[in-house]
Amino acid sequence: MSKTKLLFVIGTRPEAIKLAPVIRALRFHSDYFETRICATAQHREMLDQVMNFFDLRADFDLDLMVPGQDLFGLTNRILRGLQSVIPKIKPDWVVVQGDTTTSFAASLAAFYSKVPVAHVEAGLRTFDKSSPYPEEMNRQLISRIADLHFAPTENNRENLVKENIDERKIYVTGNTVIDALLHCRDKADHSHSTGMRHLREILDDDKKLILITGHRRENFGRGFEQICDALYRLAMRDDIQIIYPVHLNPNVQQPVFDRLGDVENIHLIEPLDYPSFVWLMDKSHLVLTDSGGIQEEAPSLGKPVIVMREITERTEAVEAGTVLLAGTDTEKIVSETTKLLDDDDLYQAMSKRVNPYGDGNASDKIVKAFREISIV
């Protein structure tokens, strides 16, 4: 029997984190599967950090990122790049993850090339195409194109069924981010990384650590200004310390460094390599973020998350009580954070919930599904 050939298209940091365990699991079954990676490099440094940590090498690197890129140019460059890569590999499947421009454009390129698409992390919905923007629409469009859907939760599966997607093509797997997180925690000593050394220098063990990240397009402008104002006010407390690895997007860097660059109790640092970030998350008291992946990871480490978005497609965690939606209103962020800092019962309740996104075996379930399909 010939091997099933899978082409993984990866553009950004979270896609690499969430696909690394899937590629690893498939490579463990190399009698049945051949895996190839095409990096669009929609992200450059932030993608390379993850690829290095997970020992992933791109077979093709389109090297597409340009500073301050826009959606039109990026989509166009990905389509053109894959137009030549797909025929060279002739894959049985193109595998994409999540909701980025890389995942959407790669799905479209596969469709134009008449290659079936497998979608990892399918079925998440806000049903509001302006938030997250453009990710909600990217994810819906990928579902229209995909032939195989790996849904993290039962709720995600139901969303797909309501959209008339054939139930036989949907597998509920949990989220592969938990596989990545557990692998990272268990992997041998990484305490000598540059990121970790720097963190040890700035961390004050006597203070509660609040970890911040943010990058959503719908928060650019006023949203980020309000978030910065909230952080500025919180930083006045002397029992906390704020650490913020700032995303490299210039639309984030500018307001954050302008408003918070000189605030004593706030450390603005570069994006961290994955193991250093996981280590920092584990050290933190709570996390304030608009990130998708961090909403899914932090509960596994028992860390409450305040989500600085008006709406989330990760509704399970809100229902489970591990994350709390605060939006970007300054008052609301300050008051919810203050409550969690001062009310120990509330803090304990939020930090002890079960993570609804799985227990770290999503990749094995994906491999099993590919095995079933290739036997039929």
Ligand code: UD1
């Ligand atoms: C992208 C995804 C978003 C995902 C996020 C993860 C889209 C439309 N957006 O948003 O869904 O949540 O990645 O972080 O697909 N930059 C660098 N170096 C890097 C990465 C980014 O300099 O390694 C800067 C560049 O100026 C780049 C800009 O950030 O042009 C924006 O990158 P882009 O991928 O377009 O958007 P993100 O906001 O990162």
Ligand code: UDP
């Ligand atoms: N992350 C990282 N270094 C950082 C910040 C985040 O490795 O400095 C990881 C984090 O653990 C999570 C992922 O990046 O797995 C989230 O990526 P991001 O927030 O950029 O994208 P999203 O998940 O919102 O699409």
